[in-house]
Amino acid sequence: MTRANDAPWFTKAGAATGIMPLSHFVSEDIFALKGGGYGCLFSLAGIDEESRTDEDLDIRVRGVEASLRGLPPGACLYQYTRVMAGFALPRQKAYADPITESFAGDRIEFLNRTARFRRIDLHWCLTIEPDVINPLSRRPKEQQGATDRQLFELEKAATILESHMSDSIGLQLLGKAKVFQFFSYLFNLEEWASDVHLRSDSGVDRQLVKAPVEWHSEHLRIGRRYVQMFPLTDTPEISRPCLFTNLMELDCDSILCSVWRPQSDSATRKEVTSQEKFLEFFKLSPFQRLMSGKNTAPLEATATAKAAAGNVDNLTEVVSSLDKLGQGDYALRLLLSARTASELRAATPAVHRLFVDARVPIMEETYGNLCLLRDVSG
Numbered sequence: 001m002t003r004a005n006d007a008p009w010f011t012k013a014g015a016a017t018g019i020m021p022l023s024h025f026v027s028e029d030i031f032a033l034k035g036g037g038y039g040c041l042f043s044l045a046g047i048d049e050e051s052r053t054d055e056d057l058d059i060r061v062r063g064v065e066a067s068l069r070g071l072p073p074g075a076c077l078y079q080y081t082r083v084m085a086g087f088a089l090p091r092q093k094a095y096a097d098p099i100t101e102s103f104a105g106d107r108i109e110f111l112n113r114t115a116r117f118r119r120i121d122l123h124w125c126l127t128i129e130p131d132v133i134n135p136l137s138r139r140p141k142e143q144q145g146a147t148d149r150q151l152f153e154l155e156k157a158a159t160i161l162e163s164h165m166s167d168s169i170g171l172q173l174l175g176k177a178k179v180f181q182f183f184s185y186l187f188n189l190e191e192w193a194s195d196v197h198l199r200s201d202s203g204v205d206r207q208l209v210k211a212p213v214e215w216h217s218e219h220l221r222i223g224r225r226y227v228q229m230f231p232l233t234d235t236p237e238i239s240r241p242c243l244f245t246n247l248m249e250l251d252c253d254s255i256l257c258s259v260w261r262p263q264s265d266s267a268t269r270k271e272v273t274s275q276e277k278f279l280e281f282f283k284l285s286p287f288q289r290l291m292s293g294k295n296t297a298p299l300e301a302t303a304t305a306k307a308a309a310g311n312v313d314n315l316t317e318v319v320s321s322l323d324k325l326g327q328g329d330y331a332l333r334l335l336l337s338a339r340t341a342s343e344l345r346a347a348t349p350a351v352h353r354l355f356v357d358a359r360v361p362i363m364e365e366t367y368g369n370l371c372l373l374r375d376v377s378g
Contacts, residue, residue: 016213017205020187025176025201030154034205036147037074038154039127041179042162045170046122060168067164071126071262072153078125080186081256083247087117118248123182124171126161128154176201184208186255189225189337217366219344225337226344229365230351232332237359246354247334252347255335262328334362 022039023032030040049057068077089108095101111117128150158173165171174182180198187193188211199207211223220227236243247254336351338344348364355362 016209016211019213020183020205020208022183022204022208024204025179025198026151027176029158029173029175029179030151031176031179031204033127033129035129036150037127037129038151039125040154040158041174041182042124042126042158043170043172043174043178044122044124045172047169063168064165067161068260068262070157070160072128072157074128074130074150074153075157075262076127076129077260077262078127079258079260080123080125081244081247082121082123082185083250083254083256084119084191085116085251085253086112087119089117116251120248124161126154126158128157180204180208184210187211187222189222189227189253219341222337225339226341227338228336228344228348230334230336230355230362231365232360233363234361235330236332243358243360244354246357250336250347250350250354252336252338252343254337257333257335259331259333260328261330332360332362 021033021035023034025031026038030038032038047060052060071077089111091104091108095104130146130150162171162173177198181194181196184193184196185191187208190211193210196207196210198204211225214221218228220229244256247256334351336344336347338347352362352364
């Protein structure tokens, strides 16, 4: 159940399953979305860059870029970086020598208390979402044909991605059992959620949601966890390897979710043309044009005109880079999860410092937390 603390619960409460967009599984590794479309999940092993040459790394990065540029229309790629505190150190159940037993026990206790071990795993979620908001506007046969095309495009894109990047970065398509366990943790944010098993292919949202959700003005309460969202407000100013490696230093569990929606070249050119006309229209006000008559040359030197011209030049760079770079919509969100509200508040300054060092503008979300939780959950 979802509750809000600023009003009686019965006026705003709703089913927490409404936040989870997964509907049911249609095959061993593909699930359906409530809003239409389909998706699949990959695990990402990554590579050890310390033993690679710069040329080898450059080839692998370019291979990833080429594969992502080949995503079909309507595709959306969610990239999850999950960081969890704690790690079970390997040891024997008992040692024959009491001195060894005492030494091993004391050492493991010390490391658990001071070492701050972290576990990190990477996942990609690829979805094909419909371009029509109202699916009822199509006839049944048209709707069936559209869904069949989406399913075919997703299967083809998933096969291509896995075949091209399985050797280079360890990309692997996951079955529905592991997909269910990943999204179970993604919503409930507890260790036990990763051990829950899928009972049936239908009603996946009801099987995933095990914890109640409370909506507060400054955070969310999911079961026993306190959650805060930090969405990106603008494009990162820099791009370099391990840009968010300081996430490992936070005292809370975290999930970093980046979303990439590629756009076709025609759609990009259309948007650039629209923006260019908009900027040119406001370059000079109608009053200035009327007063200057045909002599508009002096007005071109004003600060407003120069700013508009600079923005148009930036749009020109976008058009010229269509053959080299992929264009689309990019978003990034950080989910912070703590066991107490004080622990969550204590970690917030470290989050802002982390993103300032990475030169990534973010904001601390308040009433939009519930909407962002839906976006992060898939």
